[in-house]
Amino acid sequence: DSRLPLPVRNNLLDLFGQIEREFENLYIENLELRREIDSLNERLTADGQSTEGGDLIKGALKTKGTGYNHSTSQLSQKLKTTYKASTSKIVSSFKATTGSRAVCQLIKEYVGHRDGIWDLSVTQTQPVVLGTASADRSALLWSIETGQCLLRYAGHAGSVNSIKFHPTEQMALTASGDQTAHIWRYLVQLPAPQPLSDVNVPCDDDQDVSDREEGEVDGEGPCEVPTIRVATATLKSHQGVVIAGDWLVGGRQVVTASWDRAANLYEVETSELVHTLTGHDQELTHCCTHPTQRLVVTASRDTTFRLWDFRDPSIHSVNVFQGHTDTVTAAVFTVGDNVVSGSDDRTVKVWDLKNMRSPIATIRTDSAVNRISVSTNQRIIALPHDNRLVRLFDMNGMRLARLPRSNRMGHRRMVCCTAWNDENQLCNLFTCGFDRQAISWNINIPALLQEK
Known part of the structure; x- marks a missing residue:
């Protein structure tokens, strides 16, 4: 407002500028997170590919000497299913409509x-x-x-x-x-x-x-x-x-x-x-x-x-x-x-x-x-x-x-x-x-x- 003293106006403009820059940074971080989610989702859905979490579980089970093969496959699949379920709502917002001709x-x-x-x-x-x-x-x-x-x-x-x-x-x-x-x-x-x-x-x-x-x-x-x-x-x-x-x-x-x-x-x-x-x-x-x-x-x-x-x-x-x-x-x-x-x-x-x-x-x-x-x-x-x-x-x-x-x-x-x-x-x-x-x-x- 032009009725505000000049120092106050300049201070407000500076503060709003800082806020805008923060939003810009958050937006860029959000884009990066989107790319990571898409990348992880592709890795999880690839045939025959296990997750990093699955590899960690494999190592832990091998160390303990338990039923490795059967337990690992079950836990790996459970982790994969849980991860996909937790991210499906987010990922669905980023994907293009299949077969869209709009x-x-x-x-x-x-x-x-x-x-x-x-x-x-x-x-x-x-x-x-x-x-x-x-x-x-x-x-x-x-x-x-x-x-x-x-x-x-x-x-x-x-x-x-x-x-x-x-x-x-x-x-x-x-x-x-x-x-x-x-x-x-x-x-x-x-x-x-x-x-x-x-x-x-x-x-x-x-x-x-x-x-x-x-x-x-x-x-x-x-x-x-x-x-x-x-x-x-x-x-x-x-x-x-x-x-x-x-x-x-x-x-x-x-x-x-x-x-x-x-x-x-x-x-x-x-x-x-x-x-x-x-x-x-x-x-x-x-x-x-x-x-x-x-x-x-x-x-x-x-x-x-x-x-x-x-x-x-x-x-x-x-x-x-x-x-x-x-x-x-x-x-x-x-x-x-x-x-x-x-x-x-x-x-x-x-x-x-x-x-x-x-x-x-x-x-x-x-x-x-x-x-x-x-x-x-x-x-x-x-x-x-x-x-x-x-x-x-x-x-x-x-x-x-x-x-x-x-x-x-x-x-x-x-x-x-x-x-x-x-x-x-x-x-x-x-x-x-x-x-x-x-x-x-x-x-x-x-x-x-x-x-x-």
């Missing part, structure tokens, strides 16, 4: 924010544009085809943590660290399309994941674009950071989630607070509304997410979903009766709204999961990870693909959010991260692969 094409990189991008969304109305919400206190609207920044919203005094578009009108809802949510109108004109990049690679690309130098994408902000600085409506009832917001079906009400442990329901036309949804024990991290029904889910650091039902004006039933062991970072509806939740406990769970006792599918990963999204048409879950990767799974928990990440493409810091754009056959998935860029992808997953 193809990922990087379409565009949207560069211009001065700080990390927390959230992104695609408009449901014409013209279709991409919106991004950033820690640099701004929200930007982009041309999907050209990558050109079309408009800047600069009405917040804090980090912009979320952006969602009205279902039928040219209005956006943004949530901010300044303890408010803003509703603002926009009007954009799309530029003439330009040739798209042609980077066509298989998913689960195993290229070297070494990074470019940090700061290579350090855009000084987009060129001069129209800027909106005053909101149409300001929602002020929270007592803490507003971390997320969404429109209820019909667009006449919005819901916001805050670090004050509550979610608020507002009338759009009057900005009136209608309901305060309380019950979570810790800060909220996310909220989402059902696309066709008056249902809301809120996620929290208390390891739960809650379903709120506003279909009957006189009854606001609450169901609590308890299945995670760490912060629930996101919970989203699918078309139908499912909710998908992601967590810092490195799992994603698929739930049936008719039976909340246990998930119908659990996806285990090797990194914390951030704001997930589910494709409406293909019912594919896109998982953004702290470890810079994006993975795709079906609703049954089967891994379909991993987006390529190398020194030439992909995110170079944690991926914060994914968003599907099912109406666009070319750019059907968007990702954003703390490397200050958003990326559009074309994901082509054959039906046969999804049915496996």
Whole structure:
């Protein structure tokens, strides 16, 4: 913050630099461990090859003069089986999907924010544009085809943590660290399309994941674009950071989630607070509304997410979903009766709204999961990870693909959010991260692969 004394700012920058370097070192160590695990697994599965542990056991048994041959083979096999069982979950996260013919094409990189991008969304109305919400206190609207920044919203005094578009009108809802949510109108004109990049690679690309130098994408902000600085409506009832917001079906009400442990329901036309949804024990991290029904889910650091039902004006039933062991970072509806939740406990769970006792599918990963999204048409879950990767799974928990990440493409810091754009056959998935860029992808997953 420019209001801080210069020595304090320099000290903070130095400390953050040290933290980033520590994360870089940990990431490199993790890569080395992955290679060692793969190497050990190959040695263990090779025909007729014993483990080092087996050799040690052989030596010990030989020294004691016991039944060497029979006992050794049993113990060696037991050690091999135990080792494989203990590492199978880890190794499965690193292996490419067998027989995968999924193809990922990087379409565009949207560069211009001065700080990390927390959230992104695609408009449901014409013209279709991409919106991004950033820690640099701004929200930007982009041309999907050209990558050109079309408009800047600069009405917040804090980090912009979320952006969602009205279902039928040219209005956006943004949530901010300044303890408010803003509703603002926009009007954009799309530029003439330009040739798209042609980077066509298989998913689960195993290229070297070494990074470019940090700061290579350090855009000084987009060129001069129209800027909106005053909101149409300001929602002020929270007592803490507003971390997320969404429109209820019909667009006449919005819901916001805050670090004050509550979610608020507002009338759009009057900005009136209608309901305060309380019950979570810790800060909220996310909220989402059902696309066709008056249902809301809120996620929290208390390891739960809650379903709120506003279909009957006189009854606001609450169901609590308890299945995670760490912060629930996101919970989203699918078309139908499912909710998908992601967590810092490195799992994603698929739930049936008719039976909340246990998930119908659990996806285990090797990194914390951030704001997930589910494709409406293909019912594919896109998982953004702290470890810079994006993975795709079906609703049954089967891994379909991993987006390529190398020194030439992909995110170079944690991926914060994914968003599907099912109406666009070319750019059907968007990702954003703390490397200050958003990326559009074309994901082509054959039906046969999804049915496996």
